[in-house]
Amino acid sequence: MSPRWEGKLRRIDDYRWEIPRSYKAGMRVPGIVYASEEMLETIREEQAMEQVVNVAFLPGIECCSLAMPDIHWGYGFPIGGVAATRVKDGVVSPGGVGFDINCGVRMLRTNLTADEVKPRMEELVNALFYAIPSGVGAEGKLRVSEKELDQVLVKGARWAVEKGLGLAEDLAVCEEEGAMKGADPGKVSARAKARGKPQLGTVGSGNHFAEVQEVVEIFEPDMAKVMGIQHVGQVTVMVHSGSRGLGHQVCTDYLEVMGRAISRYGISLPDRQLACAPVESPEGQDYLAAMAAAANYAWTNRHCMAHWVRETFARVLGRSEVSLGMRVIYDVAHNIAKMEKHVIDGERVSLCVHRKGATRAFPPGHPDIPDVYKKIGQPVLIPGDMGRYSFLAVGTERALKDTWGSTCHGAGRRLSRGAAKRSLKGVNIAQRLRDKGILVRATSMGELAEEASEAYKDVAQVVEVTHQAGISRNVARMRPLGVVKG
């Protein structure tokens, strides 16, 4: 595998480490990595730090190449990477968004308690498994024409609301209200659309899931209440998915386009996967229009799946959707590039903020967050692995100042799939989870070891860093009761 990263780091404080510009000629800004000293050891085991360095080469990058504590090795950008480039003379890089455009998380609260649902979990998990198409090669139950798909790409989640799926009020509590502006289906290739058409409304495979959870700890009761979380033992639901084949094809297509463009724009980069083009160039604008379309596809996806979750709960528990109180808390994109205005040296500057495996974390009062959260800050949804826990947090002023309003997005893998399988050979993962009170239903039960807790870092360590560093504030911790996976 890759060698250990032995570069020098300067300690800024307990949770921040700087890779100085002097590390490598060509770095325009330093790298700043959020991590505890303990986590640094694991992070150094792969070349993710070198990727933080490479991102610092991007033209127009402001301040620093940032990495969140769940950093791990990605393509071009590390996963957990955040970089803001100036719109006027900087670049946009598809690798700074990732293949799974708008991979993200939606979370719902309910009026249910864990004690009420536990006796019905088997039935509930099975029903969710059939309601939410998952797994490799899964096709959705939404049959859309090419024309309708184009509408999905423009309207995002609103398309689904107009079709009678989900609620209009869900849109207000979704990043970008479920539809990013500037989306142009004409910039999405026929191949991307062909891949996306049959997959609309499917969760996919890999680390994507729909999960029934129970709140086990509340750190900020007042903030939690604003989000509809009143007590320990309350049931919540989390859906983690992205833009499926469509988003991956958009990324693939534009990596090609930009790979050809870099020499034309005189950009030199240490890694081909960092291919980019000026934000305001035709290539940059085309990518952003296609990316927004893919993002809207992903929001439609999560919106539809949340709708089926509600339907399933109502049917299995024999109660009305209204009485279940299944409201969306929030929906975040953790693979995306956004045009945002940030204050640099007292001036408002237009930036293209790349968040690849990082979650926007805007503070209280920010104009881009829903009114209902103006007082507490934007909810941040941080899923962990299926055997442990996930976190709910909020954005902070500190994040806006230090990380362009960004924080972590999850646990991050620790073991490769093969290594996880080998180390868990002979272990019945489903049974082991069942013993812990977690029911799992997956298309490929044989592959469950790849997603076991051992394969992931402990997300509690990750959110400890973001909380202590002040770039998000922990509000609650949930544990899984039932998981549906691909």
Added chain:
Amino acid sequence: MGVKKRFAVIEHTADIGIVAYGSDLKEAFANAAYGFFSLITEPRRIRASLEREVEVRAEDLEGLIVAWLGEFIYLFDVEQLLFKKFVIEELSETHLKATVHGEKVDLQRHRLKLGIKAVTRHQLSVVARDGVEARVIFDI
């Protein structure tokens, strides 16, 4: 004939890859495709009951293998096709033409173990030295 290794799996923390071997480019490319499908399912369970013409172009050999394997991601996503036999008829630095044999997914017989969503350029290489070695990492 001795048993020659067609490919090996590369472990990557978050993803997976293959290194494909061949005595020449054609063989290495065919083995890369075989390795690709063996990540998704058991190739010996795939029947060669239908065939497709595949033709791809790129600016260089590395781009060509990305396009070649990308074609199979597309055919799998859009038509649920699995392939096991790859007859490469023409192969230059920038162009590949092949006839590939396989069938549509049948969940009664095929266990799908992995979804491959993109071919990356991460550590991508096609090297000719005592035969050909092609290294590709996939996004899954």
